[in-house]
Amino acid sequence: MVDALHFSPPARVDAPPGLIIVSQISGGTSKTWTSTLVIDAAIRAGRTLHIFENDRQDILQAYGSVRRIKLAATEEVVHNPTADIEVHEDLDAALRRLAEHADETVVYDTSAASLNRLGYVVDMLNIPDRIVAMGSHCLVLVPVSARQDIASEALVTFKVWKSIMPAPHRVVPVIFYRDGDPTRVSEDHPLRSLVAMAEDGCIVQPRVPLQVLLAHKGSGLPLYQLADLRDPLATMDIAKRAGIAPVMAELLRRACADVLADIDPQMALLGFRHGA
Numbered sequence: 001m002v003d004a005l006h007f008s009p010p011a012r013v014d015a016p017p018g019l020i021i022v023s024q025i026s027g028g029t030s031k032t033w034t035s036t037l038v039i040d041a042a043i044r045a046g047r048t049l050h051i052f053e054n055d056r057q058d059i060l061q062a063y064g065s066v067r068r069i070k071l072a073a074t075e076e077v078v079h080n081p082t083a084d085i086e087v088h089e090d091l092d093a094a095l096r097r098l099a100e101h102a103d104e105t106v107v108y109d110t111s112a113a114s115l116n117r118l119g120y121v122v123d124m125l126n127i128p129d130r131i132v133a134m135g136s137h138c139l140v141l142v143p144v145s146a147r148q149d150i151a152s153e154a155l156v157t158f159k160v161w162k163s164i165m166p167a168p169h170r171v172v173p174v175i176f177y178r179d180g181d182p183t184r185v186s187e188d189h190p191l192r193s194l195v196a197m198a199e200d201g202c203i204v205q206p207r208v209p210l211q212v213l214l215a216h217k218g219s220g221l222p223l224y225q226l227a228d229l230r231d232p233l234a235t236m237d238i239a240k241r242a243g244i245a246p247v248m249a250e251l252l253r254r255a256c257a258d259v260l261a262d263i264d265p266q267m268a269l270l271g272f273r274h275g276a
Helices: 031-044 059-063 074-079 089-097 112-124 127-133 148-164 190-197 210-219 232-242 246-269
Strands: 019-022 048-053 066-068 104-109 138-144 170-175
Touching: 019 031, 031 048, 031 059, 031 104, 031 138, 031 246, 048 059, 048 089, 059 066, 059 210, 089 104, 089 127, 112 127, 112 148, 127 138, 138 148, 148 170, 148 190, 210 232, 210 246, 232 246
Parallel strands: 019 104, 019 138, 048 066, 048 104, 138 170
Antiparallel strands: none
């Protein structure tokens, strides 16, 4: 009988990170949902956010302006090795603001294929050392589930970022139940290796039905607004925006409220506390 896998929570930090990167070398691993959770928590904690993405996702626009970074084509990088760095000028400018704006956080939602290229950009721009010199730290979130291939790729992703982001920066796996129970994986499963290496702890994503995720995406509304149950008559407006039946909208609102009730204590450990 294999022992159940235990996920230790992150150690509590007083200050939120200045830079958050959501990264996984595999596609379809809920990176943007992970970004949604941390962005929602950051906004409710009073942070001013600068949101970037190179993953061609629209869901984050529910939280305001999202700047899209278009990575250079491979053939362009061959002829111009600095092409990837040049397209990150706006992100670099946002990071420079952190020295004088302690209430700001930069969030970067990244595509599956961009891991090695982003690692190069972060290293060449000396971002880890600069963030520390500003009195802040970086947080890298790596989504992972019980599916063996996703866990293997998450382990690769984790190792890459740990080599680039040593302490005081944090690299934290985000555990999903979407592909089975992650606590019951086999003894040789790569998820166990990842968790053993996760000295910064793990975040455990609440169980969310697929239909809820799809309805949330279609609503165009932030989680905190969907989760606010104080106005029961808002359900009809949400149903219209999401293109779903009112009964499904009611279930969506309650599911979002449950998600935030579950994730908020964990986000508080990362520095995102209400009233902060």
